[in-house]
Amino acid sequence: MRWPEEAPTPVRRDWRDSFAAMADLALIGILVTVAALPVFTLASAVRAGSMAVRHRYTTGELPPVRPLLTAFHRGLWKGAAVTALALLATALLALDLAALAGGAVPGGTPLLLVTAAVTLWLVGVAVATVVHCGRHPDAGWRTAAGWALRLAPHRSLPAALAVGLAAFLSLAIPATIPLLPGFALFAAHVLTDRLSP
Secondary structure, eight states: OOOOOOOOOOOOOOHHHHHHHHHHHHHHHHHHHHHHTTSTTHHHHHHHHHHHHHHHHHHSSOOOHHHHHHHHHHTHHHHHHHHHHHHHHHHHHHHHHHHHHHTSSTTHHHHHHHHHHHHHHHHHHHHHHHHHHHHOTTSOHHHHHHHHHHSOHHHHHHHHHHHHHHHHHHHHOGGGTTTHHHHHHHHHHHHHHHHOO
């Protein structure tokens, strides 16, 4: 005789699960901030942080430390080149936007809007690149950037806006700076997963 099987009761998450996730993301953010302090380690720290957030996001647990340290150390030199390129591009775009906004460069509002849109798209590409590095730890920066460039702009824009919001919060409340990288990376992973293949 076969008894009817009951459907398994869904696991209900309570406030402790949310608090544990927030604490883990804050810890990842602090570690990324500390690892990025020498500046030339910024890209390598963000890549390791993306791997840690991805593991936490998919498994619900913090990742083992050794693979993260290995990825951080192995990618230091290439990461330093990526950091230099990113800082140079950021400085040039900021100068361009400031010059356009101040009227020092001809073009006015239309050119300012176009430049702001291109800047936002580039931020989206950068965020998608970091997400790809977290998804595929063995992929290089070029492979990740190639994948990010092939994404449609509307797929990377929400993640760029989430990172922009984190940057705004860090300027408004500087005490949150060490915590925000973990939350920004988490938002980038979630949004990119929802909007991209």
